[in-house]
Amino acid sequence: MKAVQLKDIRKSYGQNPEVLKGINAAIEPGEFFVLVGPSGCGKSTMLRIIAGLEEVSEGELIIGSETANRLRPNERDLSMVFQNYALFPHLTVEQNIMFGLHVKKIAKSEQIKRCKEAAEMLGISDYLMRKPKELSGGQRQRVALARAIVTHAPICLMDEPLSNLDAKLRARMRSEIRQIQRKLGITMIYVTHDQTEAMTMADRMMILNHGEVQQVGKPLDIYNNPQNTFVASFIGSPPMNLTAAHVNKGKLQIANKWNIKVDGYQDGEVIIGVRPEAILPANEGLPAADVKVANVEVLGTETLVSFELEGNKQWIAKWPGQWSAEIGEILQVSVDHNKIELFDAVTGERLEKTHSKKVLEVVL
Amino acid sequence: MSLPQAQQETQSFVKQRWLGNSRRFASLLEGLLYLLPSILLFTVFLFYPLMKTLYLSFFYSDAQGVPLSFAGFDHFVQLFSSSSFMTSMKATLLFVLYTVPPGIILALALALLANEKLRGIGFFRTIFSSTMGMSVAASSVIWMFMYNPAIGIANRFLTWAGLSEIQWLLDPGWALISVSIATIWMNTGFTFMILLGGLQNIDSQLYESAKIAGVSRFYSLRKITLPMLSPTLFFVITVSMINAFQTFGQIDILTKGGPMETTNVIVYAIYKDAFINYNVGSASAQAVLLFFGILIVTLIQFKLGERKVHYQ
Amino acid sequence: MSWGQKLFTYALLLIAAAIMFFPIIYAFLISFMQGGEVLQGNLWPEEFTLANYINAFEKVPLLTYLFNSLIVSFLIMLGQVIFSSLAAFAFVFIPFKGRNVLFFIFISTMMIPWEATMVPNFQTVQMLGWLNSYTGLTVPFFAMAFGTFLLRQQFKTIPKELYEASQVAGISNFRFFRSVVMPVSKTSLVTLGMYCFLTAWNMYLWPLLVTNDEQVRTVQIGLKQMQSQEISTEWGVVMAGVVMVILPTLLLLFLGQKRLQEGLTKGALK
Incomplete structure (x- = not known):
């Protein structure tokens, strides 16, 4: 040894x-x-x-x-x-x-x-x-x-x-x-x-x-x-969803769908990362946004749902169990705000969490 | 880290670097050791004699080949002004022309035939490559008999076909052609074998897709087979030309350079000058010319080949 | 292929085979004829007789020649295979500075026509006292660029990991060469050996130069000697000699045609 x-x-x-x-x-x-x-x-x-x-x-x-x-x-x-x-x-x-x-x-x-x-x-x-x-x-x-x-x-x-x-x-x-x-x-x-x-x-x-x-x-x-x-993006399958977003006066705006209150971050561009399992169906009391389903893969014990975020950008959500959703269907989904990661938009380095984040409101 | 410790580490590092260099040196020595037998023999029996030939071509020598006095370019000048050498050059070039293109076309035709997937094709492949197992001496003796004006099959065939007989090896107009025919036959085995190998290396999916496209067999021969075979053809042409320049055995047995020196190809001329006329200087000069001749042919081949050959 | 095409191809194959093989068959047939028949120019012997063979063995020391050829070809084959594989091993598995240059020099020796060096080579062999000896007949041919090239191609197909696994295990280079590279490359070695044997057996000019003694003369030179002695009279005997000369190599070729073809193409093309 x-x-x-x-x-x-x-x-x-x-x-x-x-x-x-x-x-x-x-x-x-x-x-x-x-x-x-x-x-x-x-x-x-x-x-x-x-x-x-x-x-x-x-x-x-x-x-x-x-x-x-x-x-x-x-x-x-x-x-x-x-x-x-x-x-x-x-x-x-x-x-x-x-x-x-x-x-x-x-x-x-x-x-x-x-x-x-x-x-x-x-x-x-x-x-x-x-x-x-x-x-x-x-x-x-x-x-x-x-x-x-x-x-x-x-x-x-x-x-x-x-x-x-x-x-x-x-x-x-x-x-x-x-x-x-x-x-x-x-x-x-x-x-x-x-x-x-x-x-x-x-x-x-x-x-x-x-x-x-x-x-x-x-x-x-x-x-x-x-x-x-x-x-x-390398670890985890399917990989973490990464999207450009920006912080504006203590608010993190994601694709015109969610606004999340954050503290301790400077205003400007960031990249946010959300694990597929941190995107939840909207039934747990969290504010939800409407998204359009692009693809569904039912794997038996879990279901992968791809949905359109904005433009061509897609996110993947991973939900336990078997979900039947039609392509093109509008679903309501929420994001578990405790599991959002923030990265520097230029270097890609992780921005340390200094304060708590809270879902403030949902912009429709 | 205390000072002595640091010192010790530096020392160990220096030692290791030294070890690395010496290891590289050992690797060089070891490599050369494996190559030594070949290098030694190449030096003694190839590089040294090549230099020696060059050297001898500038000297007058005695019958044993001991150089006596400096000759400058005398041997070369003499060669180019001697009609005998010119005949020899002509014979050599004609011989290359007579044997290489027809030989390769024949072998290619046989290889294309033998590349068909038919029952019993192995038998034909073996027959077509059989001359590779035939020595030059044995083949020459057989052809000598076939060319025998009185009892050989060649003239009997001509008589049977209603043509007049030919004095094959004795007629200055026919001797070189006769030797060439025999040579083509002798070389077919090797050329065939290499070309067949080249054909078999072509991906069969190419033909299948051609078949689906519905093109004719001739078209796929022209557009698939020949381009894909070009590296092999290139190799075969180079080797055949070099071989043709080096022909000796069939000349020695069939014609001894005659009649009227019409088959006195260069290697035979070198042999005669060196070992029968004991004119080592002249023989060496011709050997030098042979060397450069082959060098030029090879270089031209490679220059052309670079552009024409399709490698997969 | 349709039936018609098949038939046509077979017809072409048969005609081509008949023409290509005719001289060999012809030699066999003549060798079984009696003298008179040969002179009449017959094709098929009236009666197959072995008289010519007995005659051939009595008139010239054919057995000695055959034996000499066998020894000489075998030695050359052995030498070429060993020297080539040693060199090829270094070119593939032992990295050292200048290796590529050296390889280029090796390859370029293929362009030197052997005939251009024969006069000084004859002098060298004479000086060494190797005339009329197996040594003089064989040693100059032991180094072989083509064989080195062919085996280098083969050795390169051996997965590098085998070499690395041996290094991790602490096996010496020579042991790796002997107990891994050589056995793994058996097929290629046999192919090369066959090729070497064939070419050595068929060598003509060099044995002609360095032997004038029946004790070491090879069978090719023996054939020339027979032919020039018996020429006008006993063709049947000469043909018997021819058959004895070609039989070993033809057999070798028939047995190994496929393998030889694969091996040589691989070397020639990559």
Whole structure:
């Protein structure tokens, strides 16, 4: 169980602009740490730097208690699971799992013992003599996991390990990986572009965009308090509704539909964010406004209602249960004012709540 | 942070940087180690002799090829004023002309035929590529017999068809053509195989969409097959031309450069000058010309190819 | 395709096949004829006789030649495959400064006609005392730009992650080369090997220059020798020799035509 520390890590290739622009993070021992962001945000580069597959351009990488910038990958005491699993096609599952253990000077009998344990843990004991191409995607994934487990390395790196699986299997592997990590107590650094994976698996997560850290924290803290509009729109599904609005003499005006009294904000343009579940059907005593339904998706346990706000701008509301609404129908909806987030219109940074907000009136 | 500690960290950082540099150096050494066998052989048996050829072409040498005195451009001047060399140049260029375009057209026709999805097509593909397994020596011997004026099949066929017989390899007007026909046959296997591979690499969906559009087979040949095949054709043309310039075996067996030097192509001329007439200087000068000839052909090919070839 | 089109295509295929394969069939037929028949210009032997083959083996040391060719081709094949794969491995998996320049130099060697270097090469081999030896026949050909190029294409298709997984596991480069790259690329190696064997077996000019001793002479040169000795009289014997020369390579080609075609196209086109 080792800690990993990143101190102002920068990475650039030749004259090109930096891929990583000064990353700082401290990953605790035994933590499940997720790096998440859209493609091209630098998360894989970050992971590969930790693995030693890429060199650091600037900054310091500390693994355990020593500087690891120049250590070879195998000197870093870690294991890695690749997106395409990186199984050797000419070796059997068993040989794949034990691949490279001899370098660590582990006796043959111990190798076999570890292989058996890992195979059992992952339920692939029956396939040990098969070649990778005779396995399904999920089984290959398990072999790749087993190969990481048998090294008994205190740190495990995973690069989008579930992205080649279908949705159902992905959900199952999420919980399996999480359970294994808890059982072995290893430090896990996990890269994904899928915010659901990040939300459900992480102890803590780091959101990256354009090579910069957007926010680090526990999934729920990030969900509830996104630092900026990028995080707000990236985390959560469907994403947070974001709309330009303006503050005028202590009143927040949203699309000529709602006026909300706010304190402690300067007059001017802002961006407001409302989670879909913070938009409510108008029956809870809150002032409501009329909106026109644009689309309805009934998902069984919940219903997603898109409605027109102004112009082409649409918002999505998420309501529990099954709602039947016609397209074009006028509905009355309210906004839970306690859950509105305000962001700077220029920088997109979160504006701190200093005072309470109140729904004052509804302009029709 | 206390001072000694900071110092220690700086030291460790310096050490690591040094480690990084030395690692890069080690990587260079390791890379070169893997390349060493090839580099060594290329140096000894390709680069060095190429330089040596260039060097020898400027010297008068003895029969063993030991340079005796500086000759300047004498060998080149002599070559360009000798009718024998001019004949050789003409023979080489004609040989390229006689073998490359017809050879490629033949192989392309066969490849198009063999690209049809028919029962038993594998058999035909194997037959068409069979000459790739035929050595130049064996093929030449067979063709020599076929060209035999008295008992060979060639003249028997002409007689049967009511035409007059030809002294294939002995007639100065026919010898180069005869050798060219034999050569085309020998090269068809390889050319066919590469072209067929190129055809099979073309996405079949392109043809399917052409079929849905209802265009004729000839139209899709012209508008889909040939453009998509152009990288392969380009490769095949380059290789065939280079091969034609390097022809030796069939000449040595079929005609020995005769009759009246009409088939004395450049490599055969080099061979004769160097190993029969022991005129190493002249042979080297011709080798230099061959080198530049091929260089120019390749460069022209690439220049043209850049513009004409459609890469997928 | 309609029935008519099919029939037409088959007819064309058959005619083309008959013409293309005729010289080979012809050689086979002549090799089974008796001397008199050959001189009459017959096409089909009245009686299939093995006399020419017995004759061929008695008149020239054909067996020795075949054996020499086998050894020489095998050595060249081995050398080319090993040297090419080592070089290709470095070009794909070991990053170092100047790698691209070096690769360009490798590729450009394909443009140097071997014949332009044969005089100094002959002198070198002579100086090394390699005339009339397997060494002289084989070693100059071990380095092969085309093979390096072909294998580089193949090695590039190996997922980079396999290499990275090996690095994380701490496997040395050479071990990765030996126990992952080579086995994974078996098909390409076999294809290249076949190609090398074919070309080596069919080599003509170089063996002609560096051998004048029957003990190491290859079968191609043996064929030339037969042909120039027996020319006017015993064509049947010469053809028997031809058949012995082409049989191994034809068999190799028939067995591996498809694979060879796929392998060579891949190398030529990307």
